[in-house]
Amino acid sequence: MDEVKRLAFLGRISNALGRTEVPTTVEAYPYENGPQAQLYKDATHDEIVEKFKIECDKVGTKYIETTPDKVAETILAEIATRGGGKVIFPKSEDIQHYHLDEAFASVTDGSASFVCWDADLGSKANIDAAQDAQIGITFPIMGIAETATIIQPSDKESGRSVGLLPITHIAVLQKSNIVPRMTQSMVTLKKMYQDNPADFPSNIVHISGPSNTADIELVRVVGVHGPINVTFILVD
């Protein structure tokens, strides 16, 4: 950042605002006075999960409910439903947690093959693998009920390409991580940042269904640049 340019740029704004110096502090904006916190105030967690499901139905996003011990089974079934093929998955703890490595190894009939995102192999190998894959599996950190949205960070273990390049994206979300609105998820992200700015993910994407467009005569077409199929697996 060019210091001279920065000062000149800011100086022009300060000047327009009728002051000679950039303030060193500003009183925080009082969000608590807004209407957002009042919504879903009295909803139980079950109701919030229910809302997530209803919204999925409304926008046509597929979801499957399951229990922790059946996650592996559910994922394999969904992979089969989506036509199998090459599947890319992250190198995350969730894989061991849900015993997915064993499940993937059990597929020996050639209907699906599995490749792990491995940052140590470098950029090209990983992006090529994701580009080749038909299915990508990710583990979002939160869900938003009001819009049936998942919140997916990227890091060394789980690259951006995993849930982006394959034609089908399967996201495994714990129901306990579903919040009513962006009101709550943004407060969480804000806290995450404040607690440890250096570790804040370089990329966090909110995903609310398959990629789409209405650019030609306002006709809705699914699957422009991102995945065409999206399945959320909701774990109790």
Added chain:
Amino acid sequence: MSILYDERPFKDRVEECLANDFKQKAIETAQNVFYQKRQTLVDQVPDWEAFRTEAAGIRDHVLENLDYYVNQFAINAEKAGAKVYFADTDAEATTYALQIAREKEAKMVVKSKTILSEEIGLNQAFEKAGIEVNETDLAEFILQTADNNPPSHIVVPALHFARKEIRQIFHDKLGYEGTEDPEEMTRFVRHRIRERFLNADIGVTGCNFGVAESGTITIVSNEGNGRMASSMPKTHIAFVGMERLVPDFEALDVMMELLIRSSVGAKISNYFSLITGPAKPGEADGPEELHIIIVDNGRSNIVGGEFDEMLRCIRCGACMNICPVYRHITGHGYGSIYPGPMGAVLTPLLVGYDKAGDLPYASTLCGACTDHCPVKIPLHELLLKHRVNIADKAQLRPPVENLIFKTAATVFGNAFLFDNGTKLGALGMKLMSKDGQMSEWTKNLPVLGGWMKSKEMGVLKTKKFRDVYAEYAANKKKEGK
């Protein structure tokens, strides 16, 4: 493209648009569809008005402290590893972007939709330097393929093309042999652009909201091209309008509540990316470098002035989706990349009255834009303010108009002249009328014809209300006696 892409006289542009039935119908349909979808969702929000007030409050809070927040945003973006550049003008912004491209020896660039890049004329600058630029938003891709046809709407810019025309363009320019089915054409574009994404040297994006506390840039997209452009190439350049900041993540909740509902009548966009710095060491994808170019280009002249409410704008397009004038003259009538009511307010602020002084008159001042603006910009009042400025301050009124108003002032201010003047007028109109309506041939008269073409005008009576009332009063008095 720069801000103005069509500098012909306003009337010529409008006449051309009025003569284009498809274009008008397309805008009409879009307005109807967006309006209905938006209204349905707005009705479901328990306290929409409170959300508008809150959003306007957040935007004003940022604008009142803009120097502080720009500074904070820049410092925190650099802390996260991004490189920040402050561009005073469009030329500075493009020159800097070109400098990055040269350093990277870039041959190909992919872009997701960014209107700010249009404002500064980025594509031309890149192309002039021999760099291939690929628009990746489907609509922008269509426009680019159609020899850089200008956008007609800020959210759905290729609305003025029928699928048949799009098929023809793809066929002629890209050798597309498929049908005119939107899905088939979209798949064709998907394959074509995917390869570009994977091989591009630089990804260019805009930024819907910059988050000051964390130095985060955010990208709203439905197609996924924003994700692609910010994930695949090794270098990411993001253009940020200097006013498009929010204090922290919490503010994004309110902004997104309003932005998506207002723009396309959906609850949420398919994708909403929060990008904080380049990829971290060890990450296998994501850009190695993130350059954030913060652009002024005339915005600091608006700060703190009589039009500063305009800087609240979040580019949703709700004002054009409701505007009766936009409905008729379409986006191309404005000749600016910023069309509709927001464009009619913003464009003259950025390019001056001498170039865009016509635009504030492209309004009926009905106020529907103001009512629909999610951040409560009093658009029609600002349009009126422009008109006042143009008439009084800028002295841009044509001499003939000055003479007419001067004469009118004299006539209205003098009872004798007024009385006899109106009687004379009535007499004149009688000569030009048939069956109580003005005759057809008056439409061909200079000046007067402009009125007669679009209005049915009743003829002034030679006997005026005052005469009738005087008679009535006299009769009453007589009867009373």
